[in-house]
Amino acid sequence: MSSFPLVIDLDGTLLHTDMLHESVVQILRNSPQITLSIPFWLLQGKAVLKKNLATRVDFDVSTLPYNLELLNWLKQQKLEGRKLILCTASDISIATKIAEYLNIFDEVIASDGQVNLGGRFKAHALINRFGSKEYDYIGNSNDDLAVWEHARKAIVVNFSNLLYKKVELQCEIERSFPSPTLNFGVWRRAFRMHQWLKNLLLFVPMLAAHQLANAGTWHSLIIAFLSFSLCASSVYIANDLLDLESDRQHPRKCKRPFAAGNIPIWMGVLLAPVLFCSSLLLGQFVGATFILWLLFYFGLTCAYSWGIKRLVLLDCLTLAMLYTLRILAGASAAEMSLSFWLLGFSVFLFLSLAFVKRYAELEVQLLSGNLKVHGRGYYTSDAVLIQTMGITSGYASILVLALYLNSDIVSSLYRLPEIVWLAVPIMLFWVSWMWMQAHRGKMHDDPLVFAVKDPASLLSGLLFAVVLMIGAIGLPW
Template identity: 45%
Template sequence: MTRLSTTPKTLASVNNLAPSTIAGHLMNTTPNKQSYPLPLFVDLDGTLTRSDILFESFFELVKSNPLYVFLVLYWAINGKAYLKQKIADKVDIDASILPYQSNLVEYLHHEYTTGRKIYLATASNKKYAQIIAQHFGIFTDIIASSTNINMSGKRKLAAIKEVVGDGEFEYAANSMVDMPIWEHSQTCILVNPSRKTERLAKHRFIVTHIFKDQPANIGRYFSAIRIHQWMKNILLFLPLLTAHKINEAGLIVDTLFGAIAFSFCASSVYILNDLLDLSADRNHSRKRKRPFASGDIQLLHGVLMIPVLLLLSLLIAAFLSEEFLVVLIFYFLVTLAYSFALKRIVLIDVLVLAGLYVIRVIAGSAVSGISLSFWLLAFSMFIFLSLALAKRSAELVSLRRDEKNNTVGRGYIVQDLDYLHSMGTASGYMSVLVMALYINSPNVMALYPNPEIIWLICPTLLYWISRVWLKTGRGEMPDDPLVFAFKDRQSQILSVIVAIITISATNIS
C-alpha cells in the first residue's frame, strides 16, 4: 500500500456532476454516520471507472511508437506486474478525463462526508492508482500493483485483510473474478454487474447497493464500427458508372462484395483509431461521446473486434481476386500509417485522406476489371482533396466556437482555417475544370451521343462545392463531408439532377 497525502476536492469537480444535483442528493439521503461503520474498498477497472487502465495505458504507449508492441510482448513474459510497471514508467494518464461510474462517484463522495474510510483497491499499477486517488481526494489509502506484485485475487484479499485485521469490510466491484473477495466481505456493492454476477451475488452475499449506468446496446456497437461510414464504399461502383456497365449483374455482385470487404476493413481501422485516440476524443466536445471514449463499450471488446473484422475483410477479398486483395491490403497499411503517424502531420493528413477515397475507386476497378481513365483519377483526386480539407476545416470551426486554439492530436491551429478554406475551394473548383476538359475530350464521343448536355453537370457541381464550403464556414458541416453528401437532401436532389443529365446525354439523339 501507498499512503496518500491528498486534499479533498469539491463534489462538483468530479465526473462533471452538477453541484445542485449532488447537494440535493446529500440533503435527501444523508444517513446516520453509524449506519456505515465498515471500511469500504473500491475496485477501479469496470467499477470506479468505465474503462480499463491497462488497456488505456497500452494504447497510449503504442500510439507514441508502434514498435513498443514487441517490447510489450517481452515485458509480458516477465509477468503481469512487471508489464504494468514498465508501461507505467513510460505513460502518464489524465485522471480528469477518464469515464467514471457517475452514480458510484456520487455515492462515494456522500460516504466521505460521513467520515467513512474509503480505500481504492485495484490491480492497476500504483502510479495510476495514486493519480486517480489524488484526483478524487476521498481515499484513505490505496492498494495497487507494484513491480513484483500483481494486486489481484488472493493478493488483493490479503492486502485488504492486512488493513482491516480481524474487522469486517465492504467491497465494491463488478465481475465474477471479484467473488473470492466478496466471500470474505461483510457486505458488497455491485457496479454494472452482468446478470450472472448479480444473480449469484444476491444469492450468496449481502448486497447493499447496485449501481447501474445505462448498459451498452447493440446500437453502440454499430456506432463503434461506424456503419454509417460504409456508404463511402459506394465509390467502388464509380468505375461501373463511368464505363456505362452498371447494368451487368455479375459485375454489380462482385463490386457489392468488394464494398462489403472494404467496409469490414475500414471498421477494423476505425476501432483501432478510436482506441489510440481515447484521450484526444475525451478532450473533444462531441467525440467524447464515442463508445470507447465514453466507456459504453469495454476496450477489450474493441481489441477483439479488430482482428475479426479484418479477417472477414481479407477472406472476402481473397475470394474475389488477387488484384483486389492487393489493393485492400494497401488500403489497410495506409490507414495504419495514418492512424499511428500521418494524421498528426499538417497537410500530409488531408492528402492521405483524399488518397484513401481514391483507393476505393481503384479498388472498384480492380474488382470489376474495368480500366480507370486519366480523367476519373484526376477528378477524384481534386474533389476528394477538397472534401478532406473541408473535414479539417469543420474541426477548426468547432474549435473556434469552443474558444480553443489547437487540435488535440493534430498539427493545426485555428489560424489555419482561412488557408484551408482557400485550398479546399480551389481544389473543388479544379475538379470542375477537370470535368469540363473531360467533356471536351474525344473519349466522351464514344459514350455520349450528345456530350453538350453533360456541360450542365459543371454548374451543378460548382453549386454543390460552393454550398459545402459555405456550410463548413458556418460551422454546419459534420465531421465527414462525404457522409454529409449522402444524407443531405439538397445533395440528394443534385445527384438525381446529375443522373438525369447523364441519361439525357446518353439517350437523346
C-alpha cells in the same frame, strides 16, 4: 451513516475501462517498439508489467470514462462522512493520479511493482488493513469474489446475472449499478456502418463506363463492397483504439463507443483482426488484383492512424488518396480501366473534402479556446489557410470535369452531351454549399456523412444523376 469504510475497485468499476489495456494501447501508439518488451515483463509478473507500463505512459485523467452514476453516489457518501478507499490492481502511480483528480478518497491501495493487488491478494490486503467483515466493497468481476467473501456488504457494478448470484451467496448486496447497454446501436457506431457509404465509390467506374446492365460486374462489385466495408470497419476500430485520448478531448468524438467505455478495449483488439481476415476471405472471390488494392488501402490507413494524421497537409493528401483508392479498387473488381479524367476529378474533389473535414475540426477547437488540435499538427489559426486550399481544390475538380466534358470521349458515351454540361453548375453549387456550411460551423466531422443527411446535397446529387442519365439515354420526346 455507516462507520464501515467503503472500498472501491477502479478498473471496470469506477472506470468504464481498464488502465492496463489503456496503457498497452498508448504504448502501441506512441512507442510500438516497446511492445516487444511486454512478454518479458509479463514473465516477471503482472505487477512488474504494470509498473513498467505506468512509467512510460501519461494519461489525462480528467477525460477518462468514469462511471458517473457510481461517482455521484460516492460523492454523496463522502459528504455523509464515510471513509472512501480506492483499492485497485492498477499500478499505484496511476491510481494515485486518479485519486488526486477526484479528491474524494481518504486512502489509495494499489499494485506496487511487486504484488499485483487483485483477487485473493487484494482480499488479504484489506483483511490486514481493516479486518474480515469490517469493510464494504464495490467491484465488478469474478476476481472480486475473493474480496466479497470477507466483506460486510457488497455493491455490485457492471455485473452479469451470473456474477450477481455468486455475490449473493457470499454477502449481503447493499446496492447495484447495472452495466451500460451493449446493443446493436453501440456496435453499429463501433463498426462505423454509416461510413460504408464511402465504399459505394467502388461502383463509380462501372457507372462512368455505362456498364449497368452487366450482371457479372454487379456480382463482383457487391462482394468487393462487403469486403472493403469489413476492412474499413477493422481500420476504424484500430484507429479509435489508437486515438482514445484525442477523441475524449473532442466534444462529439468523446461519445464513440471505445472512448466512452461502452465497449471494452480488449474486444476491439480481438475484433479488428477478425474483421480484416474476413475481408480478405471475401476479397478472394473478387480477384488477386483487387486483393492488392485492398492490402494497399489497409496499409495506408494503418500508416495514417499511426503517424500520418499528425503531419500537416500530408494527412489531407492521404485522406484524398484513400477515397480515390476505392475507385481504383472498384475498377479492378469490375475489370475496367480508368481514365485520367476520372482520376483527376476524384483526387481534387476528395482533397477538397479532406480539407473540409480538417477545417471543421479546427473550427470546433477554435470555439473551445484551444490554440492547437490534440493529436494533430495544426494550429487553430491555420483554419483560414485550410479553407483557401480546400475551396481551390474543389473548384479545380470542377475545372477537370469541364475539360472532360469538352473532350471527344463524351460524344461517344452520351447521346446529348450538351445536357451533361449542366453537371458543371450543379457541382459548382455543391462544392460552394459544402464550404459555406463548414464556414458557418454546421459541418459534421465527416463531410460525406453530412452530405447524405443534408437536403441541399441530396438534391444536388439527384440532379447530377438525372443530368447524366438524360445525357446518356436522351429525352423521352
